[in-house]
Amino acid sequence: MTxxxxxxxxxxxxHFAVGKKNTIKAVDGVSFDIFKGETFGLVGESGCGKSTTxxxxxxxxxxxxxxxxxxxxxxxxxxxxxxxxxxxRKMQMIFQDPSSSLNPRxxxxxxxxxxxxxxxxxxxxxxxxQKVEELLESVGLNKEHATRFPHEFSxxxxxxxxxxxxxxxxxxxxxxxxxxSALDVSIQAQVVNLLKKLQKERGLTYLFIAHDLSMxxxxxxxxxxxxxxxxxxxxxxxxLYNNPIHPYTKSLLSAIPLPDPRYERAxxxxxxxxxxxGTDGDFELREVxxxxxxxxxxxxxxRYQNEQK
Amino acid sequence: xxxxxxxxxxxxSFNTYNGEVHAVRGVTFDxxxxxxxxxxxxxxxxxxxxxxxxxxxxxxxxxxIKEGQILLEGVDLAKKTSKEMQKxxxxxxxxxxxxxxxxxxxxxxxxxxxxxxxxxxxxxxxTEARKTALELLTLVGIPRPDVRINQYPHQFSGxxxxxxxxxxxxxxxxxxLIADEPTTALDVTIQAQILELMKSIQQKTDSAIIFIxxxxxxxxxxxxxxxxxxxxxxxxxxxxxDIFYNPKHPYTWGLIGSMPTLDSSDExxxxxxxxxxxxxTPPVGDAFAPRNHFALEIDTVxxxxxxxxxxxxxxxxxLLHPDAPKIEPPAAVKHRMQGFAQTGTKGGGKR
Numbered sequence: 001m002t003x004x005x006x007x008x009x010x011x012x013x014x015h016f017a018v019g020k021k022n023t024i025k026a027v028d029g030v031s032f033d034i035f036k037g038e039t040f041g042l043v044g045e046s047g048c049g050k051s052t053t054x055x056x057x058x059x060x061x062x063x064x065x066x067x068x069x070x071x072x073x074x075x076x077x078x079x080x081x082x083x084x085x086x087x088x089r090k091m092q093m094i095f096q097d098p099s100s101s102l103n104p105r106x107x108x109x110x111x112x113x114x115x116x117x118x119x120x121x122x123x124x125x126x127x128x129x130q131k132v133e134e135l136l137e138s139v140g141l142n143k144e145h146a147t148r149f150p151h152e153f154s155x156x157x158x159x160x161x162x163x164x165x166x167x168x169x170x171x172x173x174x175x176x177x178x179x180x181s182a183l184d185v186s187i188q189a190q191v192v193n194l195l196k197k198l199q200k201e202r203g204l205t206y207l208f209i210a211h212d213l214s215m216x217x218x219x220x221x222x223x224x225x226x227x228x229x230x231x232x233x234x235x236x237x238x239x240l241y242n243n244p245i246h247p248y249t250k251s252l253l254s255a256i257p258l259p260d261p262r263y264e265r266a267x268x269x270x271x272x273x274x275x276x277x278g279t280d281g282d283f284e285l286r287e288v289x290x291x292x293x294x295x296x297x298x299x300x301x302x303r304y305q306n307e308q309k
Numbered sequence: 310x311x312x313x314x315x316x317x318x319x320x321x322s323f324n325t326y327n328g329e330v331h332a333v334r335g336v337t338f339d340x341x342x343x344x345x346x347x348x349x350x351x352x353x354x355x356x357x358x359x360x361x362x363x364x365x366x367x368x369x370x371x372x373x374i375k376e377g378q379i380l381l382e383g384v385d386l387a388k389k390t391s392k393e394m395q396k397x398x399x400x401x402x403x404x405x406x407x408x409x410x411x412x413x414x415x416x417x418x419x420x421x422x423x424x425x426x427x428x429x430x431x432x433x434x435x436t437e438a439r440k441t442a443l444e445l446l447t448l449v450g451i452p453r454p455d456v457r458i459n460q461y462p463h464q465f466s467g468x469x470x471x472x473x474x475x476x477x478x479x480x481x482x483x484x485x486l487i488a489d490e491p492t493t494a495l496d497v498t499i500q501a502q503i504l505e506l507m508k509s510i511q512q513k514t515d516s517a518i519i520f521i522x523x524x525x526x527x528x529x530x531x532x533x534x535x536x537x538x539x540x541x542x543x544x545x546x547x548x549x550x551d552i553f554y555n556p557k558h559p560y561t562w563g564l565i566g567s568m569p570t571l572d573s574s575d576e577x578x579x580x581x582x583x584x585x586x587x588x589x590t591p592p593v594g595d596a597f598a599p600r601n602h603f604a605l606e607i608d609t610v611x612x613x614x615x616x617x618x619x620x621x622x623x624x625x626x627x628l629l630h631p632d633a634p635k636i637e638p639p640a641a642v643k644h645r646m647q648g649f650a651q652t653g654t655k656g657g658g659k660r
Binding site for chain 1: 351352496497498500501504505523524525526527528529530532549550553554563564565566567568569570577578579580581582584645
């Protein structure tokens with residue numbers, strides 16, 4: 001497989017200071033690559049650092065350590081204004097809560113056109129309006145919606161506005177931080193279908209952060225599982241679901257209820273006991289099966305490999 | 310099985326500045342002893358309003374029960390005064406809310422919050438109540454209850470807090486436990502623990518549970534029977550197998566079709582187009598018709614009655630009328646009706 005790497009994350013760390021003495025290691029050495037045109041899913045419980053990872057990648061937070069390379073360029077390096085502007089245009093974000101991520105005092109037209117204005121992508125008012133109307137149509141809204149305010153829309157429609165705003169500057173890479181968790185089931189499906197459609201049309205690359213594993217499985221090509229600030233397992237999504245290796249992934253998968261009563265009656269949950277790994281050891285992300293990485297010690301690595309045979 | 314609770318043609322409305330919002334428009338169901346009834350539907354479908362009406366927790370006077378009866382062992386709760394309801398809440402019916410952060414009092418030790426109901430409803434002395442509270446904390450699986458009983462809610466994690474809420478709800482051995490999205494705010498692993506806890510407690514105490522959720526996976530896990538609500542009405546009701554393996558209402562098809570399966574096919578999700586109707590002006594005819602791929606002409610004129618599918622299974626759609634054209638559910642839904650898990654293991658998976 002010689003696919004082009006769009007994003008390289010190497011040993012990324014983000015620590016938050018809590019008081020004078022303590023620090024919280026929200027992200028503690030995460031490494032992964034995202035290839036051009038794929039959807040990379042990041043899952044884990046709340047507090048595992050998945051959102052912090054996404055926000056650090058797009059430079060909403062400054063990284064404590066490690067590096068992020070986008071198209072071979074360092075994201076966190078010192079940049080002058082025009083470089084930063086260029087970078088911001090290529091990477092955009094969709095947020096979880098569609099009601100708090102849209103300015104209530106701006107019309108939809110201004111919200112979506114803000115990026116166009118900042119990057120000076122349109123020459124005059126007419127062109128600006130036309131561009132916004134095109135964007136609205138591509139996310140399944142009408143052009144009449146442009147003059148309205150966010151509170152006049154339902155949750156699903158607001159999320160569509162958030163998506164249109166992200167698309168306005170023609171990005172290559174979109175970070176979607178729990179874009180569907182706040183929506184109803186039937187609306188979730190609409191938004192996921194829309195994201196898939198846009199990816200096909202525009203050749204976008206997604207980092208999809210969520211805790212709903214069955215949706216992540218559906219949308220992602222590869223999935224990374226995070227636990228306590230670390231990436232514990234990374235594999236193609238089918239491989240991860242059919243052949244989970246790390247005990248935490250096994251426990252996480254066994255906890256998802258599926259809409260199938262017969263299966264549910266038979267389902268047994270596996271509890272995760274972090275002490276099985278021992279306290280000391282050279283924990284590292286190792287490739288157990290080609291393309292399937294697991295965080296383990298050298299000893300565990302041997303055992304996992306034997307189990308795979 | 311004896312009928313514990315009968316809800317008959319319940320209608321709930323809210324008076325707002327814009328006019329009357331018809332949140333619940335004629336809901337009828339009953340609940341048997343020891344069973345779990347799940348109510349599913351989108352937000353705004355009236356599922357929470359129904360449960361709040363049963364508990365008489367509507368913000369009166371602008372939210373009110375317009376019509377209908379709520380019979381708890383033959384006694385109509387809709388006619389009780391608020392004083393009388395205080396004796397029923399927590400004793401006969403109790404409730405677990407969605408958000409464990411906001412349903413506990415942050416200034417009271419959790420021990421006292423559990424004991425409160427015991428002392429009020431069962432006239433226990435303080436020492437007796439404390440003993441029972443300790444037993445309850447053990448029952449809901451909180452380690453070191455003797456220490457935890459003297460702690461405040463902020464010292465507990467989200468999952469532990471929800472266990473405390475369950476302990477409070479169970480304190481007086483209620484006949485009915487209403488759980489309004491009890492696990493929505495929790496992580497999947499914690500969710501699984503709380504669901505297991507509720508099931509094991511139900512087996513011990515034989516209480517009935519009304520479980521309100523929009524997560525079909527959770528429904529398949531806990532429910533004996535399922536009621537699907539849309540726009541203030543029950544559109545389909547049946548046993549959990551009826552609903553998942555033989556759904557009849559197009560809205561239920563939509564709900565099932567919008568869940569992804571575990572085999573990775575690139576098919577689109579069967580999304581329900583549009584959004585739910587505004588309940589200020591409920592639509593004429595079938596409320597679901599504007600979003601329904603299979604709407605018939607009659608759907609825009611007349612509301613469908615409940616058609617009987619089997620003794621346990623009813624659905625309100627004109628498609629079940631003998632004169633209606635025979636319409637098969639869409640392929641994506643049919644595929645899911647075979648069972649999600651089977652399709653998941655087809656690839657030789659271990660799940």
